[in-house]
Amino acid sequence: MADTNRAVEKLQGKFEASILEVTQDRGDWIVTVKKEDIVAVLTFLKQECKFDMLTDVTAIDYLGKAADRFMMVYQLTSVSFKDRLRVKAPVSEANCVIGSATQVYGSAGWLEREVFDLFGIRFDKHPDLRRILMTPDWEGHPLRKDYPLQGPGREPYKGRLS
Amino acid sequence: MANNEIMTINMGPQHPSTHGVLRMVIELDGETILKIDPDIGYLHRGVEKLSEHRTYHQTLPLTDRLDYLAPMSNNLGYILAVEKLLGIDVPERAQTIRIIMTELTRLQSHLVWLACHALDIGAMTVFIYAFREREAIMETYELISGARMTSNFFRAGGLSQDVPAEFEKKVRDFIAEMPGFIDTYEGLLTGNPIWRKRTIGNGIISAEDATDIGITGPALRGSGVNFDLRRDIPYAGYENYTFEVPVGTECDTFDRYKCRLIEMRESCKIVTQAMERLKPGPVLADAPQVCYPAKDSVYNSIEGLIHHFKIASEGYPVPEGEVYMGIEAPKGELGFYLVSDGSSKPYRMRVRPPSFVNLQAIEKMAKGAMLADLVAIIGTLDIVLGEIDR
Structure with a gap:
């Protein structure tokens, strides 16, 4: 396991004030930044650190477990350096909006639509923020922890009766 | 009708060339596509939500229903993520069988792609041949796991059981014949003037755009980007194998076709x-807290029965943490992002499906193309709606 990472060092030099945490989990490097700077951080990583592909955008709902309910997760891949980096940014429920990565990476378009659809996090300056998997008139956001597994207005599943 | 009238038409979800339930709203000027808006979600089953209410072991059967044309690749991606969380190593024999099966899965997936892609464009013979070869792979699936598609064969720590004795001969026979079959497909298609007219110059996407949109797998390599996770970020022991990574130059449907055919030969x-590395040995790691005991011990000892019951009823706790595991599935990078809170159920499981991200490129690739060429573009992206909608 490496002690340093080429991109994390650069990032710490440039965005010292906005980095909340740098950790390593089972060999994966994880950088948590303030959500206000997410677009600037991603732009820097793409242009200066050659993370040319935004592989995945998703979110985690830490309902009742963390001060800020949601955590945005960006998986970056560098085709030229053949390595990965994970960038995270906390988003609070009260102000459930974060800057859109579509200005930096084209792949963010649908991936952010999915996060909007299933978590209800809004993306500022997203060109086409609509639901993608659920129908347009769907109410609620299914991947939130307080959304029932069986869907709203239905008895919870109690197991097979026979 | 005025000359400049724009026509909006609907294609799908029940359309034979959309490979599932993909609906598209297309704006046409004559026969030229001005704008295309894919509408997905018809097959949404909430796999990510379901997994939060199931143990790690119970989540596994959900994964082979994602990309149902490549079940074992899905199993592998998930199991590797769980193993990375647990930090357990897999015995040599299990790892070798995993590689054999995922490469056969790649062949199977590419065979369905080739068959349907050619059928969409109008070459029916290839369809019949490719499905014949696919059948042999499905039989291998059935032989080792009992199921033709929903294999559910890998386990955290190894395999659910060892392969039967006839497995080796079946695979060897198939692999000996397969390159000849690929020659047949090439003979039917590569030089065929209709095939060339329909695919050369169709669905062009530059290397820069492809990387930006996040296209992975053969579709990315067809655009000239030399990136294959098996070689570049190896997993499951792929670093011990030598193989070529084919790369295209023209970024069109024909180059993606050539890339996939070479990939089949490399597989x-x-x-x-x-097969040469396959030596007798255990197929399950020595990790009793995670792995089921041998059936012999379950049936003949009280400790074995309790052990089996504990894992079946409660599952196994997974240490806290989060991992991302990306593998080179037949269609591109299949990623599993698992977050564990220390319990026996995933706190969050995110599936990063290759087809979902690849399909996004259709807006760019189809713009300005003829409506009839759209069918070839869908085919060349090699999408499967099961993993797009999850």
Whole structure:
């Protein structure tokens, strides 16, 4: 396991004030930044650190477990350096909006639509923020922890009766 | 009708060339596509939500229903993520069988792609041949796991059981014949003037755009980007195998077709190498807290029965943490992002499906193309709606 990472060092030099945490989990490097700077951080990583592909955008709902309910997760891949980096940014429920990565990476378009659809996090300056998997008139956001597994207005599943 | 009238038409979800339930709203000027808006979600089953209410072991059967044309690749991606969280190592024999099966899965997936892609464009013979070869792979699936598609064969720590004695001969026979079959497909298509007219110059996407949109797998390599996770970020022991990574130059449907055919030949080579490495040995790690006990001990000892019951009823706790595991599935990078809170159920499981991200490129690739060419573009992206909608 490496002690340093080429991109994390650069990032710490440039965005010292906005980095909340740098950790390593089972060999994966994880950088948590303030959500206000997410677009600037991603732009820097793409242009200066050659993370040319935004592989995945998703979110985690830490309902009742963390001060800020949601955590945005960006998986970056560098085709030229053949390595990965994970960038995270906390988003609070009260102000459930974060800057859109579509200005930096084209792949963010649908991936952010999915996060909007299933978590209800809004993306500022997203060109086409609509639901993608659920129908347009769907109410609620299914991947939130307080959304029932069986869907709203239905008895919870109690197991097979026979 | 005025000359400049724009026509909006609907294609799908029940359309034979959309490979599932993909609906598209297309704006046409004559026969030229001005704008295309894919509408997905018809097959949404909430796999990510379901997994939060199931143990790690119970989540596994959900994964082979994602990309149902490549079940074992899905199993592998998930199991590797769980193993990375647990930090357990897999015995040599289990790892070799995993490689054999995922490469056969790649062949199977590419065979369905080739068959349907050619059928969409109008070459029916290839369809019949490719499905014949696919059948042999499905039989291998059935032989080792009992199921033709929903294999559910890998386990955290190894395999659910060892392969039967006839497995080796079946795979060897198949791999010996397969390159000849690929020659047949090439003979039917590569020089065929209709095939060339329909695919050369169709669905062009530059290397820069492809990387930006996040396209992965053969569709990315067809655009000239030399990136294959098996070689570049190796997993499951792929660093021990030698194989070529084909790369296209023209970024069109024909180059993606050539890339996939070469990939099939390379898969055969990997299977051949793996067959040589296949030695007798255990297929499950020595990790009793995670792995089911041997059936012999379950039936004949009280400790074994309790052990089996504990894992079946409660599952196994997974240490806290989060991992991302990306593998080179037949269609591109399949990623599993698992977050564990220390319990026996995933706190969050995110599936990063290759088809979902690849399909996004259709807006760019189809713009300005003829409506009839759209069918070839869908085919060349090689999408499967099961993993797009999850």
